[in-house]
Amino acid sequence: MKPTPTLPIIDPTPYLPTTTTPNTAHAGDRARTAKALHEACRDVGFFYLRVDNYLTKEELDEVLVLAREFFGRSKEEKEQIGLDETDRVRGYQRLHQNVTQGKADHHEGLDLYAPNPYPPREQPTTNGDGNEGRPLRPLEGPNLWPSKPEQFKPKMEQWIEKMKVLGMAVMRGMADGLGMSEVEGEGLRACVDESFWVMRVIGYPPLPQGADGISCGEHTDYGCLTLLHSDPTIPDSLQVLSTSGRWMTAFPVEGCIVVNIGSMWEYWTGGLYRATLHRVIHKSPKYRVSIPFFFEPNFDARVKLLDAARRKADEEGKGGEVKDLGEKVYGDYLLEKVGGNFKY
Numbered sequence: 001m002k003p004t005p006t007l008p009i010i011d012p013t014p015y016l017p018t019t020t021t022p023n024t025a026h027a028g029d030r031a032r033t034a035k036a037l038h039e040a041c042r043d044v045g046f047f048y049l050r051v052d053n054y055l056t057k058e059e060l061d062e063v064l065v066l067a068r069e070f071f072g073r074s075k076e077e078k079e080q081i082g083l084d085e086t087d088r089v090r091g092y093q094r095l096h097q098n099v100t101q102g103k104a105d106h107h108e109g110l111d112l113y114a115p116n117p118y119p120p121r122e123q124p125t126t127n128g129d130g131n132e133g134r135p136l137r138p139l140e141g142p143n144l145w146p147s148k149p150e151q152f153k154p155k156m157e158q159w160i161e162k163m164k165v166l167g168m169a170v171m172r173g174m175a176d177g178l179g180m181s182e183v184e185g186e187g188l189r190a191c192v193d194e195s196f197w198v199m200r201v202i203g204y205p206p207l208p209q210g211a212d213g214i215s216c217g218e219h220t221d222y223g224c225l226t227l228l229h230s231d232p233t234i235p236d237s238l239q240v241l242s243t244s245g246r247w248m249t250a251f252p253v254e255g256c257i258v259v260n261i262g263s264m265w266e267y268w269t270g271g272l273y274r275a276t277l278h279r280v281i282h283k284s285p286k287y288r289v290s291i292p293f294f295f296e297p298n299f300d301a302r303v304k305l306l307d308a309a310r311r312k313a314d315e316e317g318k319g320g321e322v323k324d325l326g327e328k329v330y331g332d333y334l335l336e337k338v339g340g341n342f343k344y
């Protein structure tokens, strides 16, 4: 018998764009989704999002199959798109090249990012303004795509487009969940409308039996929303720290992805919403693949306490818990974090 899900299941459908504009979802349906999002973000920072209305079974399956095929290829082939020494973050990472809290993670991965985040005048040029030949900065390089399997790039690009729309829909729901006005909601959307997204394609060989080890060390995510699609046949790899201090398993639920919020939501809500610690311990014998899509703020977004978060906390008698954490520029925060992620 399948265990009962330990995290809430939320349906984003009332916030998803439809072919008829605007979305004619019943206000009551939206309110229900918005309330569920608020409670999940306040209480756990993790939830399941129903996506079987939005993505076909084929779409859900094929990206995982392609990821598995890519990791099944030879070391030499994968190393051809190995992390570039110049931009230092985009590309393939061999087993143990990822590091969390100073310890090597037992996974391999491919990291893809939104295009170059720097304004055009700061890009390397050849037009005589004195910048020729300067080395690429972190995050400035092109994505490194595998040429095989051939469908990898087009299908992953489709997935990215779908995840961007889904991320925006969840953000709309969260704005309503905080009781934001139309103008406030627009302000929040303006922070994410050019999302500097990240997508990781991760491969987890089983951990060696009888030895300590960790597939991905405990961490919180950096940005806004993590939309995680993972192999639904592997039950028990992702663990989430509950408020009672116990690790609980977030096993895959058919037709759902797992969503959690990142640190930027702590800045926006003064800690009313939490970026929850999680980790991966993958012991079962099947090679596991997962594809987290990080729907993040714009690279230059200034993230600071929202009036709506303070109002909402006061309304719920939690005003005392809200602490103004100051302002963070998302790109600065990301650069601080990614610097320590790899052994080159």
Ligand SMILES: N=C(N)NCCCC[C@H](N)C(=O)O
Residues within 6 Å of the ligand: 098, 099, 100, 101, 198, 216, 219, 220, 221, 222, 223, 294, 337, 340, 341
């Ligand atoms: N873009 C995000 N959130 N990536 C999460 C990666 C977490 C593990 C990483 N090695 C770390 O040390 O944080």
Ligand SMILES: O=C(O)CCC(=O)C(=O)O
Residues within 6 Å of the ligand: 200, 202, 216, 221, 228, 230, 237, 238, 278, 279, 280, 290, 291, 292
């Ligand atoms: O593979 C997973 O289940 C989670 C991966 C993760 O937490 C991350 O990459 O930030």
Ligand SMILES: [Fe+2]
Residues within 6 Å of the ligand: 219, 220, 221, 226, 278
């Ligand atoms: Fe994570």
